[in-house]
Amino acid sequence: MKAFPEFSWSYSRHKTLTDCVRKYGYEYYFSHNGWLFDSSPLNKHAYRLKKIVNLPILFGQAVHDVIESTIKHNIKTGAIPSTKELERRVRLSLRTAFLDSRDRKDLWLHKPSRYTMLFEMYYGGELPAAGVQEIHDRLDVCLKHFLHSKSFREMTSGGHIHFLESERFRTVEINGVKLYVVMDLLYRDLQRDKWVIVDWKTGSKSSDDVGQLAVYALYLMKEWNVPLEKIEIRNEYLLTGGCHTYHLTPGDIQAMLEQMDASVQYMNHYKLDTAKNEPVPLEEFQRTSHIFRCRRCNYKELCDTSTNND
Incomplete structure (x- = not known):
């Protein structure tokens, strides 16, 4: 406490x-x-x-x-x-x-x-x-x-799919800041040698959807040492039935890191004591x-x- x-x-x-x-x-x-x-x-x-x-x-x-x-x-x-x-x-x-x-x-x-x-x-x-x-x-x-959905059909398609986790709180430290991650679904497609991150969406498509998945990809890279080229991120839009799959570039990850850094600096404006995280x-x-x-x-x-x- x-x-x-x-x-x-x-x-x-x-x-x-x-x-x-x-x-x-x-x-x-x-x-x-x-x-x-x-x-x-x-x-x-x-x-x-x-x-x-x-x-x-x-x-x-x-x-x-x-x-x-x-x-x-x-x-x-x-x-x-x-x-x-x-x-x-x-x-x-x-x-x-x-x-x-x-x-x-x-x-x-x-x-x-x-x-x-x-x-x-x-x-x-x-x-x-x-x-x-x-x-x-x-x-x-x-x-x-x-x-x-493509992801559920893949999950039930055979022994080449290896389930890893879903809905688990994870953390990774980036530049001294703890980053929270909760992936809807993560599995490996051994046949294609891909790590697949899935986000289920029950609402409309948003411009922030890819940014959230980039955070998940960074977690895999940092904590599981997964090469970026082996990570596949996917939004499953359940309202429309659409599926959007992305393969991020190093530039995408760098952009997310820069966004995070700017965001943390902005958050620091509202602290009286950064070490204690005491607010203004x-x-x-x-x-x-x-x-x-x-x-x-x-x-x-x-x-x-x-x-x-x-």
Whole structure:
């Protein structure tokens, strides 16, 4: 239990900082120790809000969980479930989250890591019909595309595929900074002598997709001594059924390292003490000027209550 959190870098941390510096402060500093009984009201409040999840994110998490368990079960048994079975399991997960949000708010307030609170219900009181319909429409499509995806077909194609890991937290140190990595799926194609990194996407294509995979490739190069030319990175877009495979160049890796270095320097502006990772006061974490982002931000409640303090 440290007074300040350990500093680390990840692509999601970088994205949070570029979206809104105030949100970055809440997410990585002022929610720290918020799970402890004797924490400050601000830390407890920020920690609870950090645990809120919106419908698209919840849907993505539920699909990822089902994919992970399906792959591991297939490795053990060779069985491939039906779309209906996968759909049933995802719906059960979504239903549990809905019931937590509707009926167990008091429990969530005291133990936000044990229960789920949906953003739409916390701030709006109910799930929007359009949002529920969108999830319903995506569910069958994404699961069918997963079962027919290039990566899953390769995983089930024979003995030349060697499964390595999925959804495991890994770290690698780059220039003295700990970098966090969580790969959706990693396996070796022994026939082609390739290490394949797969990222399952349940939403639309983003310009950041390749950058995230470049971080994964760097991890393999540093920790597993895999040559870059043997690394294949792949985005599986489950909503459309598209599959995009990339072979990175040394220039791509260098660009990612330079982006990371610039990002770390920017993050250091918000530290009073770099060694301790002690943050500057909250009011020095500026709010975004893009107000539209505030409407879907977990921390908008805290920003509203701190208006007179800025």
